[in-house]
Amino acid sequence: MNHMITASAVALIASLSAANAQTEVQWWHAMGGELGVKLEEIVKGFNDSQEDFKVVPSYKGTYPETMTAAIAAFRAKEQPAIVQVFEVGTGTMMAAKGAIVPVYQLMQDQGANFDPAAFLPQVVGYYTDTDGNMLSMPFNSSTPILYYNKSVFEKAGLDPEQPPKTWAEMEEFSKKIIDSGAASCGFTTGWISWIQTENFSAWHNQPIGTMENGFGGLDARLSVNGPAQVKHWGNLKKWADDGIFKYGGPVGGDNAPPMFYSQECAMIMNSSASRAGVIANAKDFDLGFGMLPYYDDIEGAPQNSIIGGATLWVLSGRPDEEYAGAAKFFEYLSSPEVQADWASFSGYLPITQAAADQMQGFFDENPGADTGIKQITLNAPTENSKGLRFGNYVQIRGIIDEEFEQLLSGSKDAQGALDSVVERGNKLIEEFQAQNQ
């Protein structure tokens, strides 16, 4: 009897030390619901594929909550090795030089299998420094596209296979739709900031800020009050007054999708990653996909759209073994199989060319699923269409929403509203610069 206890105790200790030999790598993320379940499946795939490391994912709430939690943890020296940060947090993370380990450096230090050329420049460009070094690992990237209601188009006497290509057509089609009574509003949109301001600018090859949209350094300032943006915001206000366009609210525009689902609005511009959600809700009508509209009188349009979503940042100050684990995990994560599986499931963009090639079969079977990737790869990115990088950008996005609301309520015109965005935004950018120097 005693022997048995001793034996089982020895076995227990042995199994414990085996478990201890496995290095745990904490990953804080912001993927709830179905995406969170899929994420855990990916992590399980990695954990089962080798024995040295165990990635432990923890859901920390929304993007801002996750970022705040990671920063607070860093201040308390309890930070995770990997944290998922949304694209507008990039400026803040990048500037925190002592707090992060750039991904290219991590992969180099750990001798990991890492070829920067394998990644899609349109996706990773947003997260590289001016020398082209990748700072964080793209995980879920998307781009805004146009969704339209084919049934309403048909009722209005429009060709259901032809989504509007230009903003002039957008207006013309919307008027036809409203006049024929097929729907009571032409279009709505999510994300005034991301879609109708940032992506609008990239799509028309117009700058948002100086010094390559902020990629050049902390001295960069906003310059989003150019003629193209003023023209577009002015039109949106006019179309809102005419009932052609309906505003879906600040930030992501939570009220926009219901207006599209209920067939009140015939078209919506929203993230390519909401594809699955849109399909699930578009039960009573046929759904079409198109690229974002452009103004054909603006030179350089259409250029390419930019991405949104989040990337994985590696925080400094963890034991070295954890970095070895993080590097291994990133290798696994960027493999074509994992990428293709994740992208097909979620509607996010694949981050490597190999993954995009592997998804060809999926794209053939699911018409419209490749709209996003076609749109970001339409042209080689210019300094205006690579992305943007400013500090305090979460608040600047809030300012964009507020000034757009001032425009809609009639208290400012388009020029005045965008001038205020620049003026108020630059104050925050100056503050950020002062904090980080």
Next chain:
Amino acid sequence: MKRTIFSNQLLPWLLLAPQLAITFIFFLWPAGQAIRQSFLREDAFGINSSFVGLANFRALLDSPEYLNSLQVTAIFAVSVTVMSMGVALLLAIAVDRMLKSARVYTTLLVWPYAVAPAVAGILWWFIFNPTIGVMPYVLDMVGYDWNHISSKTDAMLLVVIASAWKQISYNFLFFVAGLQAIPASMREAAAIDGAGPVRRFFDITFPLLSPTTFFLLVVNIVYAMFDTFAVIDATTEGGPAQATNIMVYKVYFDGFVGQNIGSSAAQSVFLMAIVITLTIIQFRWVEKKVEY
């Protein structure tokens, strides 16, 4: 009042220790931290930190958004206080006149107080939701296009209603107690003298109720300014265009979402000053000058 004399000098401190520890850990220490942070300029991760004197305070006073927040807070606090106390007083008077069913009504009216602010916010957000809510549908029939997502007035009304509704129960309880403490003989005497119900209310009931009213006034202003965070967060998130961005919400947003800790700390120092002022008013003025 009888004074209790402790023979042992240590014992009273020992008895006080738990409370003192809580006060220190949860009030004094964080308050000290806030004051320290308000003089610093720091990046989000706390890597670079420099002393900037009063720069954070000066920036706030120069900022139109902060001045707007002050104004919004004032309008909000006064509206919530007037609305919740007004409705509560009406209900209390109504209950005071009842003989048999008063107890049942009192119990029912107290229920909303048990609802968490975030839940109250969500409830009213549903009722007033422009797309799926009941109220916009009803208002549309009388020709009002309710939309708290784009209209500043509608947004303010929504947060005022949601916050006031929750506080009515609390005020109601105090008013009922206050009314019951007023001797019926005084009102009866006035009635015999020929005073009507309105006159009786303004000449007898309301003045005698003033200690309760003053107490509730301070409590309600404090409630509206500091306890309504969850209501704002669950409904408007300070929007549209900062129309409902009350000071407490702005502290949270600038500090936790915007990662601007210096400015956020300076704002909490201002808030601290307001709380201290209100507390002094309550203790020095309301509790002493108003006779119970």
